[in-house]
Amino acid sequence: TNxxxxxxxxxxxxxALVARAEFQRQQHDDVQPTLTQAREALERAHARAQSVxxxxxxxxxxxxxxxxxxxxxxxxxxxxxxxxxxxxxLMQLVPRDGFAYxxxxxxxxxxxxxxxxxxxxxxxxxxxxxxxxEQARDADSMDALAWTASxxxxxxxxxxxxxxxxxxAIARGFAFIEHxxxxxxxxxxALDVRDALTRRARELGLSASPP
Numbered sequence: 001t002n003x004x005x006x007x008x009x010x011x012x013x014x015x016a017l018v019a020r021a022e023f024q025r026q027q028h029d030d031v032q033p034t035l036t037q038a039r040e041a042l043e044r045a046h047a048r049a050q051s052v053x054x055x056x057x058x059x060x061x062x063x064x065x066x067x068x069x070x071x072x073x074x075x076x077x078x079x080x081x082x083x084x085x086x087x088x089x090l091m092q093l094v095p096r097d098g099f100a101y102x103x104x105x106x107x108x109x110x111x112x113x114x115x116x117x118x119x120x121x122x123x124x125x126x127x128x129x130x131x132x133x134e135q136a137r138d139a140d141s142m143d144a145l146a147w148t149a150s151x152x153x154x155x156x157x158x159x160x161x162x163x164x165x166x167x168x169a170i171a172r173g174f175a176f177i178e179h180x181x182x183x184x185x186x187x188x189x190a191l192d193v194r195d196a197l198t199r200r201a202r203e204l205g206l207s208a209s210p211p
Contacts, residue, residue, distance in 0.1 A: 011053050014042040018060045021068075031068045035061055052093055059086045059103045066110040073117065076110050083107040098139040098146055105132035105149045109156060116160055129153045147180035148190045155193055158200045167206050173197045 017038035021031040042057050066079035087103035094100065108129035112122035130153045136146035154173030158166045174197055180190040 008053075010041050010044045011057050014038045014057045015060070017041065018057070018064060021064055025064065025068055025071065028071075031064065035065055035068075052090065055086055055090045055093070056099065059083060059090065059099075062086060063103065063106050063110075066107065070110055070113050070117070076114050080107045080110050083110075096135075096139045098136045098143045101132050101136035101139060102143075102145055102149050105129045105136065105153070108132060109152060112156055116156075122156070122160060126153055126157055142183055144180040144184040144187050144190060147176050147183070148187065148193055151176035151180065151190070151193045151197070155196050155200070158197065166200070166204055170197055170201050170204075170206060 015038075017034050021034040021038065024031045024034060038057075038061050042054065042061065062079050062083035066076035066083055069076040069079060084104060084107045087100045087107070090097055090100040090103070108125045112125035112129060115125065116122045130150065133146060133149035133153055136143060136149060140146060151173045154169045154176065157169035158173060161169055173193070177190055177194045177197065180187060181194070184190065
């Protein structure tokens with residue numbers, strides 16, 4: 001019982017540090033010291049249990065690490081690979097887990113942003129990300145974050161596509177995000193994506209409101 005209590009406590013500490021790091025990222029602060037502390041706490045939890053909560057916490061750390069690297073124009077490949085490996089491990093423990101699919105999508109989106117920054121095509125990454133998000137929606141149609149993930153893919157497509165394609169991506173993105181907001185009207189991530197889609201629509205002289 002004491003061991004169980006200890007690993008739960010260390011996992012909880014790691015999750016709290018990840019939340020702090022996410023806030024620091026939003027403030028454009030350096031997240032690495034906080035992520036290092038989160039990883040150290042999780043390693044102590046991992047020594048006592050290999051469980052779904054521990055793997056989920058490890059996924060959150062890897063995801064934030066990868067995104068923070070892209071923010072600072074650094075290669076996120078190793079963190080994205082760790083994220084994807086953890087998502088696959090989680091899927092083995094919990095088949096058709098929506099969180100695992102969303103994590104795979106998150107890894108693909110990070111890599112898409114990175115290759116775009118390197119002026120290379122992101123099409124394969126975006127295709128994979130869209131597929132992962134679709135799997136998440138199929139796993140749980142009431143998961144607002146799954147619908148938001150699909151909208152994030154379309155948002156990134158709208159940022160990079162040419163010709164009529166950006167308008168099509170924006171329309172699809174709005175449709176996904178409005179579905180997410182019918183499930184959870186206050187979901188911050190969904191509201192942020194809707195704002196980004198609106199800005200992109202205005203830049204292109206398109207309708208800046210959902211259809």
